Amino acid sequence: xxxxxxxxxxxxxxxxxxxxxxxxxxxxxxxxxxxxxxxxxxxxxxxxxxxxxxxxxxxxxxxxxxxxxxxxxxxxxxxxxxxxxxxxxxxxxxxxxxxxxxxxxxxxxxxxxxxxxxxxxxxxxxxxxxxxxxxxxxxxxxxxxxxxxxxxxxxxxxxxxxxxxxxxxxxxxxx
Ligand SMILES: [Zn+2]
Numbered sequence: 001x002x003x004x005x006x007x008x009x010x011x012x013x014x015x016x017x018x019x020x021x022x023x024x025x026x027x028x029x030x031x032x033x034x035x036x037x038x039x040x041x042x043x044x045x046x047x048x049x050x051x052x053x054x055x056x057x058x059x060x061x062x063x064x065x066x067x068x069x070x071x072x073x074x075x076x077x078x079x080x081x082x083x084x085x086x087x088x089x090x091x092x093x094x095x096x097x098x099x100x101x102x103x104x105x106x107x108x109x110x111x112x113x114x115x116x117x118x119x120x121x122x123x124x125x126x127x128x129x130x131x132x133x134x135x136x137x138x139x140x141x142x143x144x145x146x147x148x149x150x151x152x153x154x155x156x157x158x159x160x161x162x163x164x165x166x167x168x169x170x171x172x173x174x175x
């Protein structure tokens with residue numbers, strides 16, 4: 001997969017830097033979502049956010065809340081909700097954006113292409129038959145920030161439904 005545009009250029013367009021004091025995958029606060037961080041979901045020890053530097057529209061990042069660098073650092077209690085969130089994120093993208101396929105994966109270690117190698121994160125990249133053309137359109141950097149916020153607004157209600165379903169499930173299982 002090719003990188004279609006350059007993150008450092010987009011950061012300049014957005015006019016603000018990501019959090020420097022903390023890790024990208026540990027947005028401040030405790031809330032289950034935060035638009036300024038593109039955080040769509042935080043619950044059960046894991047998070048999901050939109051990638052501010054996406055390969056395609058709807059490019060999600062799913063990470064454990066804990067700052068670990070490798071999948072082998074996770075215990076089974078972290079693994080299950082994380083994989084369920086990868087699955088839920090994929091289902092939500094399918095419902096909302098109707099892609100033709102997905103690339104889902106991990107880059108572990110900067111040599112393997114991880115942009116932030118310190119904190120494990122899954123990429124969920126929806127793909128369309130015509131997404132080369134689509135990305136050409138998005139390569140106009142002026143259009144990207146608004147586009148990401150629009151995508152966030154479309155995805156958030158679905159993640160909130162998932163959040164509620166998880167919490168109802170947890171309540172039931174603990175009763
Ligand atoms: Zn971290």
